Amino acid sequence: MAVKIPQNIDKEDKLVGPLTLKQFLYVLGGAGVTFIAYQGYVQYFLFAHEFLIIAFIAATLSLSLAFLKINGLPFMTFLGNLISFIFVRKTRLWQKSDTIEQTTPLAKTELAPEKTTNEMAPTKSELEKLATVLDTGGTMDTDQATSAREINTLPAKKKIDNSLVEQELGVEDIFEQTDI
Secondary structure (H helix, E strand, O other), X not given: OOOOOOOOOOOOOEEEOOEEHHHHHHHHHHHHHHHHHHHHHHOOOOOHHHHHHHHHHHHHHHHXXXXXXXXXXXXHHHHHHXXXXXXOOOOOOOOOOOOOOOOOOOOOOOOOOOOOHHHHOOOHHHHHHHHHHHHOOOOOOOOOOOOOOOOOXXXXXXXXXXHHXXXXXXXXXXXXXXXX
């Protein structure tokens, strides 16, 4: 079953003839202000040129609010942006605060004892041992380790007996006969 998908859902409904409710209220407000100014002119509270100025401003503003769009924006949004542009400061200034945060340095007794550079640097023999471990791929014979501290904790590699390889044994057979 085909379902009709609604189109133009952001478009306002036309309630009063070709006008939306918002447009109708803007035009009605402008007409109301113009009517009140006319009544003031008829009752001799306003002169003719005062009535014409008020009527012109009210009609222009109401029609602009109802129908005018500038760069695709409604006139009300444009007017709000214009007012904020006029009254908001356009430059931002960095204001350095006059207060400086006071920090108290820690006493030497509170700090951890510092190591000298000689204590932190490895000796030449330790560097040689490390180089040997790296060169041999992580393994090193125990007879090469001359110091009491063992660098390599990995067990020494076990050699596979060549006679087992020549017998064309399977992998399981070789593992059973060796300690690997």
